Structures are given as structure tokens and as C-alpha cells.
Amino acid sequence: MKRVAQARSGGKLLADALVAQGVTHAFCVPGESYLDLLDGLYSVRNRLQLVTCRFEAGAVHMAEAHGKLTGRPGVAIVTRGPGACHAAIGVHVAQQDSTPLVLLVGQIPVEETDRESFQEVDYRRMFSPIAKWVTQIDDAKRIPEIMAHAFDVAVSGRPGPVVVAISEEMQKHLVTVPDIGPAEVLPPHPAPEAITRLSAMLARAQRPLAILGGSGWTAEGRKAIADYLIANDLPVAVSFRRQSLFDGTHRNFAGDLGVGADAGLVARAKEADLILAIGTRLGEPVSQGYTLLDMAGATPIVHVHQERTEIGRVYRPALGIVSDLNAFAAAARATQPVAKPVWADWRKTLHGQRLKQAEAPDYEGPLNLARALQALEKVLPDDTIFTTDAGNFATWPTRFTHVKERQDFLGPTNGAMGYGVPSAIGAKITFPERPVICFVGDGGFMMTGQEIATAFHHAVNPVILVFNNQMYGTIRMYQERTYPHRVSGTALTNPDFAKFIEAFGGHGEVVETTEEFVPAVQRALASGKPAIVEVRTNPEQVTNRATITDLREQAAKAGGAATPSAPAARTPAPAPRRTTPRPR
Known part of the structure; x- marks a missing residue:
């Protein structure tokens, strides 16, 4: 007997549509515009x-992290108006990171359109510059x-975000569709x-360099491209915040080309x-402000990308290859390596x-963050997921640690502050069995x-590692380079971050010396609770x-701003040491 489809409301149809597309998680802040x-x-x-999340930006960051880790949207x-804003x-993170994402936004009733109704926004106009x-x-x-x-x-071509507005009364309508x-x-x-x-171009080269980047890679695709590059003994750099794409401990690893890249690598790339x-x-980050290469193609470039319009967009390639990245990796691995590369x-x-740039200098003070991070790298599980926020602090783990073959590293290539904590939560919800470590500054x-x-x-x-220097560090750096001594708008006053999470019932620690760092993180991981380790x-x-x-x-030597006539603003003194015992 033929089964008769039943009428469903628009709200039920939307939920069923998500299930039909294989969605396992949805991240939201509830609103009256999508009650149905x-x-x-x-x-x-x-x-x-x-x-259920606490802020719409956080919800989308969690969804974006889920998309990065799974390859699925x-x-x-979110609700209309302020929620969408x-x-x-x-959405901007997903665009610049090429992450598949679907954002559903509640909308006003259709009959109220163009009256500037309560929380009315034209989402086509609002999101069109940053969504596919x-x-x-x-x-x-x-x-x-x-x-x-949607x-x-x-997921097609270059992956990215899609925004779907859902009008309020539409969700109530009963319809019969499959x-x-x-x-x-x-x-x-x-x-x-x-x-x-x-292969012919590679055989003629004397100083080749591979740069891995982009999204949509599968575990098999990452292995295939690594096999190909290693078989040809090629030096491999990763693009900005794409450390997951190649084993940072391998002898072919050359470092990362992004913000804070090693000057030696940049010089060699040229x-x-x-x-x-x-x-x-x-x-822009990978090309060091579009200065790394000649745009007309003086240095031959083989550019492999899923999206035809991205090939030659800035740099004219000697050879452009339009292909799914994993399919390209499999095809490349199947070829014979170059005979006797020079x-x-x-x-x-x-x-x-x-290796030289990853050596830890003798920094002043009781905490040598470089040595602390290198000690942590040795004890973390091989399937750890790292997430990072944006800021100067993020260059420390990039420079002094190495992401291994089975580890993942998520970071916003658009430099969005506030990404780290939500993405860590999204990653942990996606893969609850894997340890997740978040790097974030006090500002983010x-x-x-x-x-x-x-x-x-x-x-x-x-486990959230909060690097607390009581300032917006990146902006302070630029400020001191351009307007030395004139501190304006970059100093911060912070809470005791360990007590912050203890108020929720979580695990909090404070670290002020190199020796305290690894034991504190290990206790945080072992606690089984959401944890913050505040690193002062x-x-x-x-x-x-x-x-x-x-x-x-350096600014004085370069003829920068003169010493101010008025006293410079002062960075707040570090918070006092905790007097309560640390968790053991």
C-alpha cells in the first residue's frame, strides 16, 4: 500500500530538512522569530x-569549528535583527577560512516587509558581500x-557560508512535500x-617550495599529499593557521607563511x-602583504584549487589545476617521484x-613561555585538537610548537578575536573523546x-589557556612602533580568570613560572571539567x-614619535599572586 505523505508545518519541515542533509549538530541562540x-x-x-549558546557570534564560531573538523557544513x-548582526x-570567518556553513536566520512576517518592522533587516543586502x-x-x-x-x-568549489532567512509565518504553514x-x-x-x-616542471626545478593551505581536506587527502611531497623530498610550508595540513615534526617541514612568519623562511621563499x-x-597573510612573489609570474607557480576563479586572481600561474584537493592529492601520489632531485x-x-627559529631564547622573568610550550608539546596526546584566538599571543605556539600528523589546529584566518573559546567548545562537542586545548589572550x-x-x-x-598580559597586545605592538610611549586605548583590566571558571564549578589554575605550566595543564586535563589555566x-x-x-x-632610530611631554599611560600592574592553594 502506498504511503501517503502527511502535512507538516514549515518549522517541522526545516528540522526534517536538516536531518535529511545529515546534520548532527546545530548551534543556536533561541529567538521568537523561529519558535516553530x-x-x-x-x-x-x-x-x-x-x-544552546549564550551569544550569536559564539554559536556561529562553534558551527564553523564543526565545519572545519568534519568537512560538512x-x-x-539565530534570531532576526540583532541576532543576525x-x-x-x-559568517566572515567562514568566508575567509573557506569553511562550509549554513546559517539560518529568523525573519519578520512577509506582509510587514519594508515597513522597518521590529528587528527588520534585508539579509540579502546585509550578507551578500560575505556569503556565497x-x-x-x-x-x-x-x-x-x-x-x-544551500x-x-x-560545499561546492571553494567552500563557504550560506545564509537562509526563514520568515516567521512561513514556519506555521502546513504543506505536504517530500x-x-x-x-x-x-x-x-x-x-x-x-x-x-x-612533474615536468618539478624535474626542471632547483629550489622548489610547496605551500599547503585551504579547506576541504580529508584525513586520507592529507596523507596522500604528504606522501607525494615527502616522496619528492620537497620542503613544505603551511599557509596562515593551516598547521593541521602537514606534520610539523617532519624533516620536510619548513614552517608557516602567515602573520609573524620567520623572516628566514620568507627570504628563502623569495x-x-x-x-x-x-x-x-x-x-594577503601568506604572501606577506602581496610582496612574496611577482604578480606577473616571474617565479613559476603551479596553483591547485577547487575554485577556478581563485587561480590567477592575484598571481598569474605557470600552470593552474582546478581540482578537488583530495582528488589531486591521490592523483599526485600515484605518479613516480622525480628521479634524483637536486x-x-x-x-x-x-x-x-x-628548527633554528623554534629554539627558545632566554626571556626575562620567571615564565619562559617558549620553553613552557615546548614542554607541553611533549606530553599532549597525539590526537589533541588545538584552537586559537587572534592576537600576538598566538604567534608563540606557532613559532615554538609543532602540530603532529593526527592533531588538528583551528584558527581564524581573518583574525577574528573571540574565536578561540567558542571554537574549542564546538570542537569538543564534535569530538568529545579527543582532548581540546584553546590558546586565547585576555582580550579575546x-x-x-x-x-x-x-x-x-x-x-x-x-581546557582554555588564557595568556594574560593586560593589554590588546597586537595593537600595542603597532602603537609602540608608530607612536612610542603614547599608550592609548590598549591597556586592560581583567578578572581572576581561574576564579571565573571556579564560579561555574570548573577547574581553575594560575601559572606564573615556567615550571608551573605543564603540571597545571595536566591537572586541568585530568580534572574532567571545563578548565581555565591563566598564564600571567x-x-x-x-x-x-x-x-x-x-x-x-627601533622607533627612535627610525625617527618615530618624540618622547611625549606628558606622562605616558601606564600598563596596569600584574594581578597579585593567588593566596588560595592551587588545585592538586
């Missing part, structure tokens, strides 16, 4: 986990069609002659006679420079640190390569 969708999600609660749901930062596609569903019958297309767009599941689409493969031409740009867009010394030089923590409540609510336990760093050591005094002296 919330009710629909209640009906599928055994198949889809709804994660992360899903966030708060969510916009996460923005649409609105006003007819419940079209929910399966539009939602299926997920297709999010669900639509994902389409099976075979990925694009390299053109038949692509790998042959690449000497390369062939660049294999695989997955990376060769954007660049062994070149590769050794680049790797040697990487105070932007979205309240999301730690979400970790407690959903019973996950990331030396405010004078504003970067891992320069102090504030250094920057002021």
Missing part, C-alpha cells in the same frame, strides 16, 4: 543535537528544495595532462624557482631554519569567554621577538 523551528527540532532531538541558527562575524549565497524562504513548499541547494552551495537528501556529486579531478606537466601552491589562495640541500636548509577571552557556560550546559570539558605573562615582552623597550628604541 525550535519545536520542529524537538521532534528530531534523538537525531540532531541542538546546542556547520549549522547555526551578532552572527555576522562568524543569501536567500529567504517565504513559501514552506520550497523548504526541501532551498535547503538542499548545503550544495556551501524531503530531499544530499546529492551524490563526484569531485572534480585534475585534467589528464595536469600531473604530467607538473629565492624559490618553483612554487607549488596547493589549496592556498595565496592571500634540492636535498635546499630542503635541509629550510628545515634547519625552521573577554569577548566570548561567557560561552564557557555552554561547555557546562552540554557537559564537555575543553610579562607585559614588557609584547611579542616573541621584541619587548616594548625594543620597539621604542
Whole structure:
């Protein structure tokens, strides 16, 4: 007997559409503009986990982290007006990080459009510059069609964010339509002659350099591209915050090309006679402000990317290859390595420079953060997930630690502060069995640190390392370079971060010396609770390569701003040491 489809509300259809697309988690801040969708999600609660967050930006960061780790679109749901505006930062992260994401936004009733109704926003105009596609569903019958297309767009070509507005009254309408599941689409493969031409170019090179970047990589794809690069003994750099793509402990690793890149690596990259740009867009951070290469193609570039429009967008390649990155990696691995490559010394030089820059200097003060991080690297599990916020503090783990083959590293390539804590929670919800370590500064923590409540609510336990120097460190660095002594707007006053998490019932520690660091993190991991380890760093050591005094002296030599006639603003003194015993 033929089964008769039953009428469903738009809210129930939306929930069922998410399930049909294989969604396992959705991150939300609830709102009255999508009450019917919330009710629909209640009906599928055994198949889809709804994660209740405290701030829309945090919800989208969690969804974005989920998308990075799984390769499937992360899903966030927010309410109209202010909720959508708060969510916009996460959409921008997904755009610049090429992360698949679907954002559902509640909308006013259709009949109120263009009256500047309560919380009315035209989302097509608002999100169009930072999303791959923005649409609105006003007819419940079209929910399966539009939602299926939204997920297709999010993962096609260069992955990215899609925004779907859902009008309020549409969610109440009863309609009878079937669900639509994902389409099976075979990925694009390299053109038949692509790998042959690449091999011929590689055989003629003397100083080749591979730069790995982009998104959409699978574990098998990462292994395949590593096998290919290692078989050809190529030096490998990773692009900005893409440390997951190559084993940082391997002898072929040359370092990262991004913000704070080693000057030696940058100089060597300029000497390369062939660049294999695989997955990376060769954007502003990777290209060091578009100064790394000649845009007309003086240095031959083989540019491999999923999106045709990204190839040659800034740098004209000698060979462009449009392909799914994992398909390219498999095809490349299947080819014979170059016979007797002549660049062994070149590769050794680049790797040697990487090892040299990772050596820990003798920093002033009781805490040598470089040595502390290197000691931590040795004891963390091989499947650790790292997340990082934006800021000067983030250059310390990038310089002094190495992400291993089975570890993951998530960071915002658009430099969004407030990313670290929510992404750590999203990562832990996605893979609860894996340890998650978050690196975040005191400035970034105070932007979205309240999301730690979400970790407690959903019973996950990331470990948050808060590097506290009581300032917006990156801006202070630029300030001292340009306007030395004239401290304006960059000093901060902070709480006791350990007590902050203890108020929730979590595990809090304070670290002020090198020797305290690793035991504190180990206790935090062993606690089984959401944890914060507050790392009180030396405010004078504003970067891992320069102090504030250094920057002021450099500015004076360069003819910078004169010594101020009025007293300079003072960085707040470090908070006093805790008098209560640390957890043991």
C-alpha cells in the first residue's frame, strides 16, 4: 500500500530538512522569530543535537569549528535583527577560512516587509558581500528544495557560508512535500595532462617550495599529499593557521607563511624557482602583504584549487589545476617521484631554519613561555585538537610548537578575536573523546569567554589557556612602533580568570613560572571539567621577538614619535599572586 505523505508545518519541515542533509549538530541562540523551528527540532532531538549558546557570534564560531573538523557544513541558527548582526562575524570567518556553513536566520512576517518592522533587516543586502549565497524562504513548499541547494552551495568549489532567512509565518504553514537528501556529486579531478606537466616542471626545478593551505581536506587527502611531497623530498610550508595540513615534526617541514612568519623562511621563499601552491589562495597573510612573489609570474607557480576563479586572481600561474584537493592529492601520489632531485640541500636548509627559529631564547622573568610550550608539546596526546584566538599571543605556539600528523589546529584566518573559546567548545562537542586545548589572550577571552557556560550546559570539558598580559597586545605592538610611549586605548583590566571558571564549578589554575605550566595543564586535563589555566605573562615582552623597550628604541632610530611631554599611560600592574592553594 502506498504511503501517503502527511502535512507538516514549515518549522517541522526545516528540522526534517536538516536531518535529511545529515546534520548532527546545530548551534543556536533561541529567538521568537523561529519558535516553530525550535519545536520542529524537538521532534528530531534523538537525531540532531541542538546546542544552546549564550551569544550569536559564539554559536556561529562553534558551527564553523564543526565545519572545519568534519568537512560538512556547520549549522547555526539565530534570531532576526540583532541576532543576525551578532552572527555576522562568524559568517566572515567562514568566508575567509573557506569553511562550509549554513546559517539560518529568523525573519519578520512577509506582509510587514519594508515597513522597518521590529528587528527588520534585508539579509540579502546585509550578507551578500560575505556569503556565497543569501536567500529567504517565504513559501514552506520550497523548504526541501532551498535547503538542499544551500548545503550544495556551501560545499561546492571553494567552500563557504550560506545564509537562509526563514520568515516567521512561513514556519506555521502546513504543506505536504517530500524531503530531499544530499546529492551524490563526484569531485572534480585534475585534467589528464595536469600531473604530467607538473612533474615536468618539478624535474626542471632547483629550489622548489610547496605551500599547503585551504579547506576541504580529508584525513586520507592529507596523507596522500604528504606522501607525494615527502616522496619528492620537497620542503613544505603551511599557509596562515593551516598547521593541521602537514606534520610539523617532519624533516620536510619548513614552517608557516602567515602573520609573524620567520623572516628566514620568507627570504628563502623569495629565492624559490618553483612554487607549488596547493589549496592556498595565496592571500594577503601568506604572501606577506602581496610582496612574496611577482604578480606577473616571474617565479613559476603551479596553483591547485577547487575554485577556478581563485587561480590567477592575484598571481598569474605557470600552470593552474582546478581540482578537488583530495582528488589531486591521490592523483599526485600515484605518479613516480622525480628521479634524483637536486634540492636535498635546499630542503635541509629550510628545515634547519625552521628548527633554528623554534629554539627558545632566554626571556626575562620567571615564565619562559617558549620553553613552557615546548614542554607541553611533549606530553599532549597525539590526537589533541588545538584552537586559537587572534592576537600576538598566538604567534608563540606557532613559532615554538609543532602540530603532529593526527592533531588538528583551528584558527581564524581573518583574525577574528573571540574565536578561540567558542571554537574549542564546538570542537569538543564534535569530538568529545579527543582532548581540546584553546590558546586565547585576555582580550579575546573577554569577548566570548561567557560561552564557557555552554561547555557546562552540554557537559564537555575543553581546557582554555588564557595568556594574560593586560593589554590588546597586537595593537600595542603597532602603537609602540608608530607612536612610542603614547599608550592609548590598549591597556586592560581583567578578572581572576581561574576564579571565573571556579564560579561555574570548573577547574581553575594560575601559572606564573615556567615550571608551573605543564603540571597545571595536566591537572586541568585530568580534572574532567571545563578548565581555565591563566598564564600571567610579562607585559614588557609584547611579542616573541621584541619587548616594548625594543620597539621604542627601533622607533627612535627610525625617527618615530618624540618622547611625549606628558606622562605616558601606564600598563596596569600584574594581578597579585593567588593566596588560595592551587588545585592538586
